[in-house]
Ligand SMILES: Nc1ncnc2c1ncn2[C@@H]1O[C@H](COP(=O)(O)OP(=O)(O)OP(=O)(O)O)[C@@H](O)[C@H]1O
């Protein structure tokens with residue numbers, strides 16, 4: 001793992017722990033802990049209506065916050081098999097095995113594809129090097145087994161996923177999880193609210209009633225001007 005300073009400065013929970021911007025994610029943590037009548041949300045997908053909304057940055061910041069300074073065991077999984085970015089954001093080796101390797105090869109285990117980033121107390125499964133039809137992989141019994149094992153071994157599991165409007169992957173995953181965090185930019189245009197509604201509708205098709213939907217309004221973070229604005233979380 002390379003020095004912290006080479007990470008994207010927007011990954012505030014890793015690069016600027018203790019800053020106002022990083023502390024914003026603590027509010028999200030409290031909300032997660034409260035979900036499910038206090039049982040908490042253990043496995044959570046991060047998604048958004050469209051590409052480039054800030055899903056990956058949010059997933060890493062959330063996982064980094066959950067893992068920070070505590071005994072918590074946290075697993076971050078890159079389940080955006082279309083445009084994986086967790087591994088590259090965390091400066092992991094591009095040839096590292098990951099989720100697709102477990103899902104396409106019975107001999108590969110969760111341990112084989114997990115890297116512990118010790119400085120952040122964060123375990124990471126990148127997207128990996130396996131090939132296959134994405135929907136089939138995400139629907140497979142292997143995926144369910146992997147998630148079951150992860151639930152037994154980690155306190156929190158955060159999945160980075162693709163945007164909802166172009167593909168159904170996140171809606172498909174949602175049925176196996178406790179919650180879905182929808183990242184929406186703090187942008188009030190008619191177009192963005194139309195996209196939000198479309199994304200929400202698509203998610204409703206996939207999730208069971210037990211899966212909670214949270215919306216996170218993400219202010220633009222300008223590097224060098226971290227921490228000017230608050231995150232807003234809606235539990236719906
Ligand atoms: N809150 C933010 N403010 C400003 N820029 C941001 C913010 N969050 C992410 N970015 C930047 O926007 C770009 C897209 O972010 P990110 O990769 O997290 O989005 P994404 O939704 O995961 O994209 P994709 O749909 O391609 O997976 C990156 O360059 C990232 O550094």
Ligand SMILES: [Mg+2]
Pocket residue numbers: 055056057080083085160
């Ligand atoms: Mg992404």
